Amino acid sequence: MDTPLVVWFRRDLRLDDNPMLFAAAASGRPVLPVFIADPLVMRIGAAPRWRWGLAVEAFSRRLAGLQQRLILRSGDAAEVLTTLARETGAREVWWSRLYDKDARARDLKVETALQKHGLKIKTFPGHVLAEPWEVMTQAGDYFRVYTPFWRALSAREWPSPTPAPKALRPPAQWPASERLEDWRLEVGMKRGAAVVRPFLAVGEDAALSRLNAFFAGPARQYHALRDRLDLNATSGLSENLTYGEIGVRRIWAVIQAELAARPGDRGVEAFAREIVWREFAHHLAFHSPHIVTENWRAEWNQFPWRPDNADAEAWRRGLTGEPLVDAGIRELWVTGRMHNRARMVTASYLTKHLLTHWKVGADFFAEMLVDWDPASNAMGWQWVAGSGPDAAPYFRIFNPALQAEKFDPAGTYRRAFLAEGQASPPRTALAFFEAVPRSWQLDPTKPYPRPLVDLAAARERALAAWQAGPGATASHTAAKNSRAFETKACKPA
DNA sequence: TGAAATGTTGGGGCG
DNA sequence: ACGCCCCAACATTTC
Numbered sequence: 001m002d003t004p005l006v007v008w009f010r011r012d013l014r015l016d017d018n019p020m021l022f023a024a025a026a027s028g029r030p031v032l033p034v035f036i037a038d039p040l041v042m043r044i045g046a047a048p049r050w051r052w053g054l055a056v057e058a059f060s061r062r063l064a065g066l067q068q069r070l071i072l073r074s075g076d077a078a079e080v081l082t083t084l085a086r087e088t089g090a091r092e093v094w095w096s097r098l099y100d101k102d103a104r105a106r107d108l109k110v111e112t113a114l115q116k117h118g119l120k121i122k123t124f125p126g127h128v129l130a131e132p133w134e135v136m137t138q139a140g141d142y143f144r145v146y147t148p149f150w151r152a153l154s155a156r157e158w159p160s161p162t163p164a165p166k167a168l169r170p171p172a173q174w175p176a177s178e179r180l181e182d183w184r185l186e187v188g189m190k191r192g193a194a195v196v197r198p199f200l201a202v203g204e205d206a207a208l209s210r211l212n213a214f215f216a217g218p219a220r221q222y223h224a225l226r227d228r229l230d231l232n233a234t235s236g237l238s239e240n241l242t243y244g245e246i247g248v249r250r251i252w253a254v255i256q257a258e259l260a261a262r263p264g265d266r267g268v269e270a271f272a273r274e275i276v277w278r279e280f281a282h283h284l285a286f287h288s289p290h291i292v293t294e295n296w297r298a299e300w301n302q303f304p305w306r307p308d309n310a311d312a313e314a315w316r317r318g319l320t321g322e323p324l325v326d327a328g329i330r331e332l333w334v335t336g337r338m339h340n341r342a343r344m345v346t347a348s349y350l351t352k353h354l355l356t357h358w359k360v361g362a363d364f365f366a367e368m369l370v371d372w373d374p375a376s377n378a379m380g381w382q383w384v385a386g387s388g389p390d391a392a393p394y395f396r397i398f399n400p401a402l403q404a405e406k407f408d409p410a411g412t413y414r415r416a417f418l419a420e421g422q423a424s425p426p427r428t429a430l431a432f433f434e435a436v437p438r439s440w441q442l443d444p445t446k447p448y449p450r451p452l453v454d455l456a457a458a459r460e461r462a463l464a465a466w467q468a469g470p471g472a473t474a475s476h477t478a479a480k481n482s483r484a485f486e487t488k489a490c491k492p493a
Numbered sequence: 494t495g496a497a498a499t500g501t502t503g504g505g506g507c508g
Numbered sequence: 509a510c511g512c513c514c515c516a517a518c519a520t521t522t523c
Binding site (some may be wrong): 043393394463467490 | 522523
């Protein structure tokens with residue numbers, strides 16, 4: 001068999017810890033790497049689409065180091081792959097599996113179409129540590145609560161990362177490639193691209209540097225400091241994981257090595273739990289694909305969420321008048337990302353204080369986040385909203401003022417992103433005004449907006465809505481009632 | 494990976 | 509010296 005293998009890259013733009021590429025190298029056959037600008041790439045949000053292009057560019061260079069190329073094509077994936085196979089004589093197409101609804105629907109369509117043309121398909125793991133069907137309850141069901149999921153997953157060993165291939169056999173002839181610039185992936189970013197670009201760490205080398213820097217520094221203190229908005233205590237790897245510039249098995253291997261050297265290290269353990277939250281999101285997206293578009297818990301379908309509205313627009317613009325909320329949103333405009341704690345606070349504010357549907361917020365994040373991932377984004381929003389997995393037996397409403405006191409005690413984070421009222425605002429705070437559309441006519445010297453809502457009153461409103469709906473049927477209420485009933489019924493007369 | 498209400502404790506002021 | 513009150517700080521309970 002000397003026909004070339006088509007290896008279709010999507011969210012696995014790396015050489016290291018890439019089981020598909022490792023197998024392709026081991027096969028000894030000519031390898032034809034391809035990236036396709038199909039609707040799943042072209043129809044995502046502006047920021048992730050742009051960032052994906054940067055990942056493709058970096059990965060092309062990496063392949064060039066192996067005297068290889070990344071063929072670029074655009075169009076329907078099934079058609080592109082069929083054409084490419086016809087042009088090159090390839091009889092086999094490989095890819096790394098993805099698990100969210102849209103990707104699976106696309107991949108299934110591609111598989112069917114290619115098989116019709118007599119092409120062989122082979123798919124590989126690598127995007128997650130454990131395949132979604134590998135971590136199940138005793139009863140054979142999928143986990144709906146994080147802690148038992150964590151216990152089940154972390155108790156087991158998972159495949160080691162494969163090394164980067166030293167060589168990849170090129171095909172006898174290179175098929176034509178489109179030019180990345182012609183895809184205009186940056187077009188939706190407008191003024192944002194220049195502002196956000198300096199905050200990115202693009203490509204496999206940058207990702208590995210981040211991993212090393214994290215374990216050389218913040219990892220030890222991660223358990224204590226990861227929630228602090230005013231410190232750089234996180235790994236920043238979400239941006240790279242999204243496009244597969246680093247593999248989770250590589251990260252897991254480093255975690256295990258660190259834990260072997262320092263058993264019970266609380267910082268490293270806490271980091272492992274965050275990595276497993278990502279696993280949880282992907283597994284949920286596989287087992288309950290509706291999580292991306294529908295309330296994960298059906299009892300939330302009657303909740304009086306407001307559709308998109310003027311308050312939500314103020315939220316998107318970082319103009320709610322609630323300092324921590326606006327700081328978070330402006331961090332997103334300026335850096336393309338947001339600290340996880342700020343994501344929770346801004347999401348809680350939109351869904352509770354502004355009583356706006358989580359999908360409005362999830363859509364905005366999908367447009368803006370360079371680390372946007374359908375599974376993580378959906379799970380995160382639904383978790384905060386209350387309609388998702390791992391719900392607490394009470395209505396979780398973050399108080400932005402209290403969260404600011406706890407996680408930004410000196411106001412450093414807020415000052416970093418809120419220019420108004422500062423004599424000489426930091427660059428990051430001013431950058432927000434360069435990133436947003438001019439048509440908004442924002443001006444850093446104008447006064448900071450007054451609060452959109454009274455926190456206490458908005459809290460009461462949300463609480464009342466919950467008690468009238470999901471809270472009335474929540475399991476804890478039922479359990480409490482039945483306990484009370486039992487007590488009465490069982491008490492001797 | 495919540496917040497507020499409620500309960501407990503202990504120190505200090507003061508009669 | 510003592511009891512009482514107040515309140516902050518912390519812990520626990522409740523939603």
